[in-house]
Every structure is written in structure tokens, then in C-alpha cells.
Amino acid sequence: MTKISGIFAATMSVLNSDLSLNIEKTINHAEKLIDQGCHGTAIFGSTGQSQLISISEKIDLLNKLSKSKYKDNHLIGTGLNSLGETINFMKIASSLNFNKFLIMPPAYYKYGDSEVIEFYTRIIESIPESKIILYNFEKLCGYKFSIDCVKELVKKFPSQIVGVKDSSYNLFENLKLENFSIFPGSELKLLKGLQLGCSGIITATCNVTAEISRKVYDDFHSGKEQSFNKKLCNIRTAFDKFNLISGLHTFYSQDNEIYKNILPPLSLLNKIDEKDLIDTLKDLNFTSKSSLAA
Numbered sequence: 001m002t003k004i005s006g007i008f009a010a011t012m013s014v015l016n017s018d019l020s021l022n023i024e025k026t027i028n029h030a031e032k033l034i035d036q037g038c039h040g041t042a043i044f045g046s047t048g049q050s051q052l053i054s055i056s057e058k059i060d061l062l063n064k065l066s067k068s069k070y071k072d073n074h075l076i077g078t079g080l081n082s083l084g085e086t087i088n089f090m091k092i093a094s095s096l097n098f099n100k101f102l103i104m105p106p107a108y109y110k111y112g113d114s115e116v117i118e119f120y121t122r123i124i125e126s127i128p129e130s131k132i133i134l135y136n137f138e139k140l141c142g143y144k145f146s147i148d149c150v151k152e153l154v155k156k157f158p159s160q161i162v163g164v165k166d167s168s169y170n171l172f173e174n175l176k177l178e179n180f181s182i183f184p185g186s187e188l189k190l191l192k193g194l195q196l197g198c199s200g201i202i203t204a205t206c207n208v209t210a211e212i213s214r215k216v217y218d219d220f221h222s223g224k225e226q227s228f229n230k231k232l233c234n235i236r237t238a239f240d241k242f243n244l245i246s247g248l249h250t251f252y253s254q255d256n257e258i259y260k261n262i263l264p265p266l267s268l269l270n271k272i273d274e275k276d277l278i279d280t281l282k283d284l285n286f287t288s289k290s291s292l293a294a
Helices: 023-036 055-065 083-095 113-126 147-156 187-195 206-222 229-240 244-252 271-283
Strands: 006-010 040-043 074-077 100-103 131-136 161-166 181-184 200-203
Touching (some): 023 055, 023 206, 083 100, 083 113, 187 200, 200 206, 206 229, 229 244, 229 271
Parallel strands (some): 006 040, 074 100, 161 181, 181 200
């Protein structure tokens, strides 16, 4: 398998007014990001409210997505605590010829490296054809991958454990493995990560920075001067002041009210924070209509 690399958006889920998943618009949103410059997206990651969306809706979306021309560009997040539900969901995805997965360890309970290895072992034994990107995000699940744990998983399953999304930022600078993809979870780490040999990024804010993130990525690989990285980092910093899902839905709802639909307990930004975000982005000459404006 070719090493996974590039700019990936942890894509947003688009909801109807009754908070059901709008499958067509969610797919259209993801694939517009690919048209704008992303190499692919992570469907049902944290930004896609995966932990709050029903399994039946996820399966319905995968059935529709399996017919897409961009089918091979998507990583499939699981967003499930239950081992059994994770395996069943992945088996359905695999039957539709999706085999690249982004999987975070379960939340809530406390555990260590050996338990995490057992969790992924059970998954891989059930779906040996899977290609798994580990999702390292202690803030959300309560566990932070160690370098030793990642190395042990890769040693045990070199054909299945193919990468890591590092949103805890304790791996991307020091983890070195051959033919293994490392994706920091922020645009702030994109250029430094590339300089260290990382594969790209998987981020929430690529929902708005797809074009400019791709420019930074391409300029690095072609040896060009970095003329967009400062602006890219400033945009990410503007969103980092707030819950990213709230900020992204608030930003998108400026042009399309359907993005105001968000699953509780998540919410849009309050009016004060909304003004703060939009004014900051305007000062950066960044709007939903233009990302590469000088």
C-alpha cells in the first residue's frame, strides 16, 4: 500500500433541522474540500460529531459514499467506544471497499498501553484487511499514545497500523518509523512537521483552510518560498480561541443556515464570540469566499 500523505480535513457533518444527518450535503461538503485542495478527508472524525451521530446514519452515508468518484480519498472514522460496535461498523465499511480507518481509543475509562494494544489487536484480528491510522488525542479520550506503544503496535501489525494523527503533539517530533504516516492535528504544526518528515496534517480547520494548507504543502515539496504559512497559522490561531466545532459551524452559517444545526451538547458560538471570530478573520482578509487573498 502506498504511504498515506497530504492535506486531510476532518470534515464536518451537515445536519437537517431535526438534527438528522443530511447525507447528501455531508458528502458534498467533504468532496468540495477535495476540490479546493485537500488530498482527502476524514469522515466521522471528532469534527464530524461522530460520537453523537447514530450508527445507522453512518452506515447510510457509507452506502452513498461508496459510489462517489472520491471514494478512495476518504478515511473513515469510527467514533465508537464499544469494541463490538467498532468491529461491526468496520466490517460494513470493509464490505463497501473502505479499508482506511481513523480510530481513537475508547473514552471515559482509564487504561494504559497494554490495554490499548489489546483493543487494536481485537480489531485487527476481526478485520485484517484494515489500514488503521491511530488517533492520539488525550484531551478527548483521556489516553495519550507513547512512542513505545506505537512502535509495539507497528511491530505487531506492520501491514495494518499505517499511521497516526497526533493531536496531543507528543509524537510528531520524535517518532521515526519507516513507511509510516504521521499527521499533526493542527496547521500550526504543518510546516515544522513536513521539515521533520511528517506526511501532512489531518485537521478540523482544513474545513476552511483547504486551499491555503495545500499551498503550504505544495510549496514545501517544490522547494518554493513559504509565503502563505504565516497567514495559515494566524487563521488556525483565530479558531483555536474557541471550540473548533462551534467555530466552524458558526463560520459556515454566515453563508448557509443549515450549518446552524448542531447536535447537543455542542452549540454555536455566542454572539460575542462570533463577532470576535469573524472580525479577527476579516482583519486577516479571510472570508468564506477567499482563502488565498493576500
